[in-house]
Amino acid sequence: MNQKKEYTIMIVDDQKLNLKLMSNLLKISGFNVIVAENGEMALEKLKNELPDLILLDVLMPKMNGFETCSCLQSSEKTKNIPVIFMTSISESQEKVRGLKLGAVDYIIKPFKEEELLARINIHIRLKEEIQERTKAEIELQKAKVELEERVKERTAELSQSLAELQETQIQLIKSEQMSSIGELITGIAHELNNPVSIVVGNITLAETYLQTIINHIKLYQKQFPHPGLTIETDAEKMDIDFLIEELPKMLSSIKLASDRIRETSVSLRSFARADSMSKVPFDINDAMESNLKILQHRLKANNQRPEIEIVKNYGYLPKINCYPHALNQVFINLLVNAIDSLEEYNYKKNRTYHEILQNPNRISITTSVIQSDEVEIIIADNGLGMLAHLKDKLSEAFEGLKPSNKRNSLGLSINHLIVVEKHRGRLECNSLPKQGTEFVIKLPI
Numbered sequence: 001m002n003q004k005k006e007y008t009i010m011i012v013d014d015q016k017l018n019l020k021l022m023s024n025l026l027k028i029s030g031f032n033v034i035v036a037e038n039g040e041m042a043l044e045k046l047k048n049e050l051p052d053l054i055l056l057d058v059l060m061p062k063m064n065g066f067e068t069c070s071c072l073q074s075s076e077k078t079k080n081i082p083v084i085f086m087t088s089i090s091e092s093q094e095k096v097r098g099l100k101l102g103a104v105d106y107i108i109k110p111f112k113e114e115e116l117l118a119r120i121n122i123h124i125r126l127k128e129e130i131q132e133r134t135k136a137e138i139e140l141q142k143a144k145v146e147l148e149e150r151v152k153e154r155t156a157e158l159s160q161s162l163a164e165l166q167e168t169q170i171q172l173i174k175s176e177q178m179s180s181i182g183e184l185i186t187g188i189a190h191e192l193n194n195p196v197s198i199v200v201g202n203i204t205l206a207e208t209y210l211q212t213i214i215n216h217i218k219l220y221q222k223q224f225p226h227p228g229l230t231i232e233t234d235a236e237k238m239d240i241d242f243l244i245e246e247l248p249k250m251l252s253s254i255k256l257a258s259d260r261i262r263e264t265s266v267s268l269r270s271f272a273r274a275d276s277m278s279k280v281p282f283d284i285n286d287a288m289e290s291n292l293k294i295l296q297h298r299l300k301a302n303n304q305r306p307e308i309e310i311v312k313n314y315g316y317l318p319k320i321n322c323y324p325h326a327l328n329q330v331f332i333n334l335l336v337n338a339i340d341s342l343e344e345y346n347y348k349k350n351r352t353y354h355e356i357l358q359n360p361n362r363i364s365i366t367t368s369v370i371q372s373d374e375v376e377i378i379i380a381d382n383g384l385g386m387l388a389h390l391k392d393k394l395s396e397a398f399e400g401l402k403p404s405n406k407r408n409s410l411g412l413s414i415n416h417l418i419v420v421e422k423h424r425g426r427l428e429c430n431s432l433p434k435q436g437t438e439f440v441i442k443l444p445i
């Protein structure tokens with residue numbers, strides 16, 4: 001065998017002559033040799049140097065070959081070293097015993113040199129193949145683990161990409177929906193504005209004409225205090241004094257209602273026209289007023305509760321560059337959620353009309369400039385408050401604040417995307433159960 005590397009063989013034999021003959025043979029054949037005259041000496045030498053193969057005599061004093069082999073197999077350090085037993089006993093029972101103890105082969109003394117070298121070379125080659133296979137398996141397992149990690153990472157990346165794609169789709173859908181709603185609102189506002197303008201204009205003229213007629217009638221009454229039985233009877237029948245008093249009041253009420261409709265129409269058009277593909281200057285206080293007018297039907301009193309109080313603490317704000325339509329979506333969403341939270345509070349606590357009067361439903365809106373380069377908008381209510389696990393879902397898709405049967409499809413995730421990602425601002429929630437909910441929006445100026 002052409003040795004590409006020097007292999008080391010340990011010979012364990014209590015016969016010094018055998019040790020010398022075998023050592024010389026193996027050295028001539030290119031092997032390094034370690035010799036030990038008994039099992040104890042062999043185990044001691046193995047603490048310092050590990051051979052590639054051990055030739056182990058079976059019959060030795062104190063510790064025989066079988067006992068020595070058992071010690072070798074019980075140690076993690078030596079259990080993988082091939083052991084070839086050397087013996088003059090050829091009984092099969094002894095061979096089986098040795099093989100069961102972990103030996104890889106048997107050589108019967110006296111042995112032929114060619115056979116000994118052939119068996120040594122075979123088992124060294126087998127050991128190398130086993131080591132290479134083990135190394136390959138370890139490398140394969142390592143590659144498998146690395147591949148699984150890469151697959152896991154790639155799966156996570158794909159999941160993240162899918163989530164981002166879904167969020168983008170949601171935003172596109174919502175933008176398309178809001179754009180369609182904006183067009184619809186603009187059309188409705190335009191249709192309302194024309195007849196309302198006509199009504200308001202004519203009411204002003206009607207008030208003037210009516211006052212002229214009333215003055216004329218009063219002049220007749222002054223000049224002809226006794227107009228005759230027929231006219232007096234007709235005047236009493238129609239209760240002309242009541243009509244003269246009530247008609248101006250009726251026109252005033254109609255004008256007030258018309259003005260209210262016109263203001264709502266203006267607010268709707270402002271909301272609809274706020275859509276923009278680029279950032280434009282935006283007055284947050286004015287926008288909040290328009291949104292409150294749009295939601296007036298939700299705020300006013302009804303059979304179940306008095307009017308929801310709106311506490312306004314508007315500070316002086318410069319116009320900020322932003323996407324007005326998107327921010328209006330956030331303001332409307334948070335205001336609607338606040339209203340629903342208050343109504344849910346009334347329902348769950350079974351609060352009477354009188355109890356609500358004593359402790360009114362309230363939404364407060366506060367705007368201010370902070371740190372000279374940031375505006376802060378706080379929308380707070382004194383309703384039920386929010387559970388801790390809902391606060392943790394501010395950026396999750398379609399998690400609203402309202403009861404499950406009244407979910408707002410805009411969702412907190414859209415609020416988060418609009419404020420944080422689209423405007424590089426911050427959206428915070430301060431809330432405890434039964435202590436109301438406060439949303440804080442911070443936007444750069």
